[in-house]
Amino acid sequence: MPDYELYYWDLPFRGNFIQLLLEEVQADYRKLDASEVYPDSNLSLHYPGMAPPYLYDCRAQLWFAQMPAILMHLAKAYHFLPDEAEQHTLALKVILDCNDVLMEITNHNGMVMWEEGTWQEFRAHRLADWMTIFEKTGQAHSLKPDTGYLLGTRLTVADIATAALFGSLVHSFPELARDLEHHSPTVANLCERMESRPSIGAFLDNQRRELGNAYCGGQIEQSLRDVIR
Ligand SMILES: N[C@@H](CCC(=O)N[C@@H](CS)C(=O)NCC(=O)O)C(=O)O
Numbered sequence: 001m002p003d004y005e006l007y008y009w010d011l012p013f014r015g016n017f018i019q020l021l022l023e024e025v026q027a028d029y030r031k032l033d034a035s036e037v038y039p040d041s042n043l044s045l046h047y048p049g050m051a052p053p054y055l056y057d058c059r060a061q062l063w064f065a066q067m068p069a070i071l072m073h074l075a076k077a078y079h080f081l082p083d084e085a086e087q088h089t090l091a092l093k094v095i096l097d098c099n100d101v102l103m104e105i106t107n108h109n110g111m112v113m114w115e116e117g118t119w120q121e122f123r124a125h126r127l128a129d130w131m132t133i134f135e136k137t138g139q140a141h142s143l144k145p146d147t148g149y150l151l152g153t154r155l156t157v158a159d160i161a162t163a164a165l166f167g168s169l170v171h172s173f174p175e176l177a178r179d180l181e182h183h184s185p186t187v188a189n190l191c192e193r194m195e196s197r198p199s200i201g202a203f204l205d206n207q208r209r210e211l212g213n214a215y216c217g218g219q220i221e222q223s224l225r226d227v228i229r
Contacts, residue, residue: 004029004074005056007037012172012207013216014053014067014102017095017164020194021071023203024160025078068095075157082151082158090151094137094158098165101130102216105169110220119227123179131183134162143186150190162187163194171208172215175228 004022006029008015015031022029034052042048042065049065055073056063064070072092075081081088104126107114114122134150141152150158166187170177180188195204215221 001058002028002030003058005058006031007034007054007056008052009034009217010211011214011217012164012168012211014099016168016207017067017098017161018053018055018070018074019203020164020200021074021078021080021157021160023199024155024197025074025080026199027074027078068092068099071095071157071161080155080157080160082156083154087151090137091156091158094134094150095161097130097133098161101127101165104130105224106216106220107223110216110218110223113219113223114227116227119224123176127179128183131166131180131187134166134187135184138186138190143190145186145189146193148190150187159190159194163191163200167191167195167204168215171204172213173224173228 004027006015006018006022008018008031010033019031021027034054037045037054038052042050042054045054045063045065047063047065049063051065053067053070054063054065055070057073064073072081072095075091081091103109104122107118137158138148138150141150142148143150149155150162166180166184170180170188170191177188180191195201215224
């Protein structure tokens with residue numbers, strides 16, 4: 001049995017936050033389809049979770065849901081939290097920011113489809129502000145154009161999360177690369193550096209060969225594609 005099992009769809013969206021970390025540390029894990037758990041048995045788990053991703057920690061024999069909780073669990077296990085305890089809160093805040101961006105970019109998990117006007121408004125204001133928030137976080141910790149990490153000199157879970165968020169976004173929607181470059185240039189460079197790390201790079205090459213530019217799937221992805229230009 002591997003150390004971990006990750007249950008998620010064949011999509012990057014929330015799954016890559018976890019998979020990039022598992023790949024970076026070369027964890028012994030298996031990726032399984034979310035349908036193995038959801039929707040038939042998610043309520044029978046010891047700690048039930050509403051929706052994928054799910055992580056099964058095989059050694060601890062524990063199930064976890066909620067992407068930020070899963071990422072924090074793995075970050076603790078692999079020493080991917082910053083050194084100072086007070087910075088742990090900041091790492092969690094970055095992951096929660098990422099999850100908020102995912103929620104917003106999918107218009108609350110596809111509750112309402114994007115239309116030209118609402119998308120343009122979101123892109124020009126909230127998405128731009130989110131990008132600026134990440135840029136300022138990096139600047140506060142001496143992230144430089146070609147060197148450094150979001151929370152300091154050591155790679156942490158915050159860098160994994162940032163690359164999973166913006167790296168996936170600009171890969172799936174190359175039109176947004178100029179937004180990231182404009183509002184968040186050092187973060188754009190950080191994402192490129194993260195994506196070219198050996199394990200993460202090899203994983204992304206395979207995934208992108210297999211899935212192309214798929215992002216979150218469903219009608220909401222199509223609605224995004226219809227409005228992004
Ligand atoms: N807050 C949860 C959100 C989970 C979620 O929305 N999962 C999506 C895929 S990324 C899903 O499959 N949702 C189906 C549903 O909510 O029923 C997390 O961060 O893990």
